[in-house]
Every structure is written in structure tokens, then in C-alpha cells.
Amino acid sequence: MSGYKTARAVKVRGLCMGGGFPVTVQTMWKDxxxxxxxxxxxxxxxxxxxxxxxxxxxxxxxxxxETLGALAGMTDMPLVADIHFDHRLAMRCMDFPIAKIRINPxxxxxxxxxxxxxxxxxxxxxxxxxxxxAGSLPAGLRDDADLARALLQAASDEIGILEDLGFSDILVSxxxxxxxxxxxxxxxFAERFDYPLHLGVTEAGxxxxxxxxxxxxxADLIRDGIGATIRVSxxxxxxxxxxxxREILGAIGQRREGITLVSCxxxxxxxxxxxxxxxxxxxxxxxxxxxxxxxxxxxxxxGPGEASHAxxxxxxxxxxxxxxxxxxxxxxxxxEDADTVFEEELAKL
Ligand code: SF4
Numbered sequence: 001m002s003g004y005k006t007a008r009a010v011k012v013r014g015l016c017m018g019g020g021f022p023v024t025v026q027t028m029w030k031d032x033x034x035x036x037x038x039x040x041x042x043x044x045x046x047x048x049x050x051x052x053x054x055x056x057x058x059x060x061x062x063x064x065x066e067t068l069g070a071l072a073g074m075t076d077m078p079l080v081a082d083i084h085f086d087h088r089l090a091m092r093c094m095d096f097p098i099a100k101i102r103i104n105p106x107x108x109x110x111x112x113x114x115x116x117x118x119x120x121x122x123x124x125x126x127x128x129x130x131x132x133x134a135g136s137l138p139a140g141l142r143d144d145a146d147l148a149r150a151l152l153q154a155a156s157d158e159i160g161i162l163e164d165l166g167f168s169d170i171l172v173s174x175x176x177x178x179x180x181x182x183x184x185x186x187x188x189f190a191e192r193f194d195y196p197l198h199l200g201v202t203e204a205g206x207x208x209x210x211x212x213x214x215x216x217x218x219a220d221l222i223r224d225g226i227g228a229t230i231r232v233s234x235x236x237x238x239x240x241x242x243x244x245x246r247e248i249l250g251a252i253g254q255r256r257e258g259i260t261l262v263s264c265x266x267x268x269x270x271x272x273x274x275x276x277x278x279x280x281x282x283x284x285x286x287x288x289x290x291x292x293x294x295x296x297x298x299x300x301x302x303g304p305g306e307a308s309h310a311x312x313x314x315x316x317x318x319x320x321x322x323x324x325x326x327x328x329x330x331x332x333x334x335x336e337d338a339d340t341v342f343e344e345e346l347a348k349l
Contacts, residue, residue: 002224002225003191004187004190004191004224004225004226005190005191005192005193005194006019006020006194006225007019007190007194007195007196007197007226007228008194008195008196009021009196010127010169010170010171010195010196010228011125011127012054012078012080012099012100012127012171013078013097013099013100014076014078015053015054015078015099017171017196017228017229018171018194018195018196018197018228019196021228022254022255023222023227023228023229023230023249023254023255024053024054024228024229024230025051025052025053025054025229025230025231025242025245025246025249026052026053026054026055026056026080026198026229026230026231026245027047027052027055027056027231027232027238027241027242027245028055028056028057028058028082028231028233028238028241029055029056029057029058029238030237030238032058032060032064033057033058033064033067033068033071034067035067036067036068036070036071036074040071041071041074041075044075044077045075046239046287047077047238047239047242048077049287049288049289050239050242050243050246050283050286050287051242051243051245051246051255051258051286052077052238052242053078053229054077054078054079054080054099054100054229055077055078055079055080056079056080056081056082056102056231057071057079057080057081057082058082059081059082059083059089059093060084061089062088062089062092064089065081065089065092065093066092068081068093068096068098069092069093069095069096069098070096072096072097072098072099073096073097078099078100079098079099080098080099080100080101080102080129081093081098081100081101081102082102082131083101083102083103084103084104084107085107085108085109087103087108087109087113087114087116087117090103090117090120091116091117091120094120094121094124094126098126099126100126100127100128100129100171101117101121101126101127101128101129102128102129102131103117103128103129103130104130104131104132104158105117105118105128105130105158105161105162106138106154106157106158106161114161114165115165118162118165118167121167121169122167122169125169126169127169127170127171128162128167128169128170128171129170129171129172129173129198130155130158130159130162130170130171130172130173131172131173131175131198132151132154132155132158132172132173132174132175133175133176133202134147134150134151134175134176134177134178134181134202135177135202135203137150137151137154138154138157141153141154147176147178147181147185148176148181148184148185148188149185149188151174151175151176151181151185152174152185152188152189152192154174155172155174155189156192156193158172159172159193159195168195170195171195171196171197171198171228171229172189172193172195172196172197172198173197173198173199173200174186174189174197175200175201175202175233176201176202177201177202177203177204177205177213178201179201179213179214179216179217180217182199182200182201182217182221183217183220183221186199186221186226186227187221187224187226190224190225190226196228196229197221197226197227197228197229198227198228198229198230198231199217199218199221199222199226199227199229199230199231200214200230200231200232200233201213201214201217201218201232201233202233203233204232204233204234205234205235206234206235206236207234207235207236207240207244210232210233210234210235210236210244211232211234211244211247211248214230214232214233214244214245214248215244215248215251218230218232218248218252219248219251219252222249222252222254223252230245230248230249231245232244232245232248239283243282243286246258246286256291257291258286258289258290258291259285259286259288259290259291259292259293259294260292260293260294261278261282261285261286261294261296262293262294262295262296262307262310263277263278263295263296263297264296264297264298264302264303264306266298267298269298269299269301269302270298270299270316271298271299271300271316271317271318271319272296272297272298272299272314272315272316272321272335272338273298274296274297274298277296277314277338278296280339281296281342288346290349292311292312292349293307293309293310293311293312294310294311294312294313294346295307295310295312295313295314295315295324296313296314296315297313297314297315297316298315298316299315299316299317300315300316300317300318300322303315303316303324304322304324304327304328304329305327307324307327308326308327309326309327310324310325310326310327311325311326311349312324312325312342312345312346312349313325314338314342316335317332319334319335320332320333320334320335321333321334321335321337321338321341323341323342323345325345330345331345
């Protein structure tokens with residue numbers, strides 16, 4: 001027996017989190033939201049096609065609340081309002097079809113303000129996410145030598161405020177930049193509470209470092225059955241955060257749908273530039289909405305054999321480029337025709 005509680009299900013607009021439902025992927029809008037324009041909606045659609053299930057926006061002021069509210073009526077992507085301190089912003093956001101509010105009741109101030117937020121959230125069926133970060137712990141916990149213990153205590157205190165008001169439509173995150181601390185805090189939480197957890201390593205870093213640190217923490221926790229939703233926080237694009245999250249879930253067997261892209265690292269035997277080809281095709285493959293394994297290999301000597309499981313593969317073969325399916329060669333073309341022929345075969349999958 002693991003000792004970890006099974007998370008209860010919490011509904012976030014049409015999505016169920018916890019309760020044994022698949023782990024969802026989310027990211028956060030990286031800039032100030034100045035307008036609810038068709039361009040913003042189009043980018044959200046792009047994120048959705050890459051596998052983003054839920055999208056969070058900072059709401060620092062009234063203008064941002066109005067814009068996010070307008071945007072929520074223009075897309076079926078569940079949108080989350082991220083609010084600090086000012087309960088009026090949470091109240092205004094809940095006038096719109098917002099999926100979830102991230103706010104810490106301990107930061108709101110007077111109890112009547114917390115009561116107002118909780119009452120409206122209950123009436124509207126909007127869950128609240130408590131987000132505890134190692135960098136912004138309450139004063140009394142900042143000096144705790146055990147950071148994981150401090151994160152758990154901070155989350156527990158916030159939960160207590162909501163539970164005292166009879167509110168339990170709660171999700172929780174406890175994030176540190178150290179993966180080991182994040183894992184310890186979330187494991188300790190799951191031993192004690194059954195609220196669904198939003199997993200993340202905060203300020204994880206640039207692309208490579210951030211993906212590595214996030215993957216280490218998330219793989220440990222998700223294999224333990226802990227975590228309802230994940231965000232890979234990168235100093236990089238939202239699109240890469242979504243792709244990284246999706247790859248982490250895929251690598252630990254949690255998300256089977258979509259494209260699995262296999263590509264060789266290239267070596268002195270290559271006659272096909274796998275780096276350039278994957279750079280050209282990666283986004284398109286990830287957003288095409290098909291489930292298949294695609295292999296991009298550098299040479300015919302080892303390529304088709306090494307990728308014999310691929311539903312479609314492409315590899316160099318001397319002066320030619322060959323396409324293969326499950327290790328069997330199906331077409332042989334000149335390099336300049338490679339992309340066109342690859343596209344034709346992709347359409348047949
Ligand atoms: S597929 Fe060919 S080019 Fe790529 S790593 Fe293997 S041997 Fe090298």
C-alpha cells in the first residue's frame with residue numbers, strides 16, 4: 001500500500017481533474033493580455049491542437065479581468081484567472097465563464113472578502129486553486145529548514161480557511177525549483193489530503209534544464225498516482241511547455257494519443273539531415289491530431305531497422321531518400337522531393 005490518497009474529482013469547466021481521470025496538460029499565457037482578439041483565439045487553438053487542455057492568465061488589474069472575461073466567451077478552452085491579493089478581481093472574473101480561479105485565501109485579507117469569493121465560486125460552480133510556491137511562503141514559514149514541510153504547512157493553512165467555510169471544490173499546487181523538494185512536498189500532501197494536485201517545478205529554467213528538472217519530479221509523482229494536471233514552467237514558449245508536458249506524460253505511459261516522434265541523433269554515417277527535417281516538421285506533426293509513430297533516421301543502413309515499429313519513417317540512402325512503414329521501404333525519391341512525398345504518405349495514415 002502506498003499510503004497516498006486517491007484524488008477526488010473536481011470539475012473545471014468541461015474537464016474532470018483527479019478521480020482517476022487522465023492527467024491534463026496546461027500552460028500559462030506569457031504576456032499581458034491586452035485584447036481578446038482573433039489572433040489570441042487562434043494561438044489558443046494552436047495550443048489546443050498541440051495537446052493543451054487548460055490555459056492560465058495572470059489577472060493583475062481590472063482591465064485584465066475584463067479582457068479575460070471577454071476571451072472566455074470566445075473559446076472552449078478552459079481559462080484560469082491567476083489572482084493575487086485583490087478579491088475584487090476574482091469576483092469580476094467569476095461574472096464570466098472562467099473555468100477556475102487561482103487565488104490563495106490567506107492573501108485576500110479580511111474574512112468577509114474570502115467569504116464573498118467562496119460564496120460566488122460555490123454559486124457558479126467554479127473551483128479554486130491554492131498555489132503555494134517556495135519563493136513566496138508566508139513569513140512564519142520562510143525560515144523552516146525543511147522546505148517541503150513548509151510548503152505542505154502553507155497549503156494546509158490555506159485549505160483550512162476554505163474548509164472552515166464549507167468549501168471543498170479545491171485544487172492545490174506546491175512548487176519549488178528543486179525537483180526533490182517538489183516531490184517530497186507533493187507526496188506528503190497526498191498522504192494527508194485527497195484534493196487534486198497541479199504538479200510543477202517552479203522557475204524550472206530554460207528549455208533543456210527546465211524539461212529535465214520537471215520530468216524528474218513529475219515522473220516520480222505520476223508513477224505514484226499523484227497529480228491531476230501538470231505544467232512545465234519554462235523560460236521558453238507556451239508551445240514548448242505543452243510539447244514538453246505531453247512528452248513527459250507519453251514517456252511514462254500516461255498519454256498514448258498523438259504523434260510519437262522518433263528521430264536519430266545523426267552520426268558520421270548519415271546521408272539525411274534529421275536535425276533539419278525534425279525542426280521543419282515537429283510542430284506540424286504534433287498538432288495534426290493523429291496517433292502514430294513517425295521515425296526520422298539518418299541512414300538506410302540502420303534507420304528502418306532501428307525504427308521498425310514506425311508507422312511512417314523517412315531516411316537517407318546515399319543520393320536518395322527512402323520512406324518506410326514498419327521497416328519496409330515503400331518509396332524512394334530524390335532529396336528535393338522528400339518533403340512532398342513525406343506529406344503524401346502522412347496523409348494516408
Ligand atoms: S540511423 Fe544511421 S545516421 Fe542515425 S545514428 Fe543510426 S547509424 Fe547514425
